[in-house]
Amino acid sequence: MHSLTLVVPSSSVQNSTGPSPSRRGFVFVALALVLAWFTLSPAARAQEGDLGNHNTAEGAFALNYLTTGSDNTATGYFALFSNTTGDNNTATGNGALHSNTTGAYNTATGHYALQVATADDNTATGALALKPILPASIIRPPV
16 A cells, blocks of 8 residues: 655745735725825716705805805806805806805796896896996997
8 A cells, every 4th residue: 555645835824813814905005095086087077965054055156155055045056156245046057156255045947047146036048147237338449
């Protein structure tokens, strides 16, 4: 009869209790990169939904500078963009009530409706509705 003996060098056997330190570092770095990606993504930066104080925004940069204003609704890209303390405003459409900062009780519906309004109690419906009209002398100086 023949017998077979297996010899294993002691240097090839390792007693491991967990992942190597370099593998743990890789997992940590990968996790940090994934979290940074979602934190800096445009979808994560967009203010949407309930902003508190009865304010609602849907659209990129809607109610972008809001501080203490309340009861505002902004729907559309740059709607009520500059509003800080204005209350009870409704803006629907791209850039509607864009420059309003403190005005209250305004309603703008349409592309850039009431774009530069900063007063209270205004209503505008339609694209570019109540956008300021510059006098001809500003556009074309007298000769």
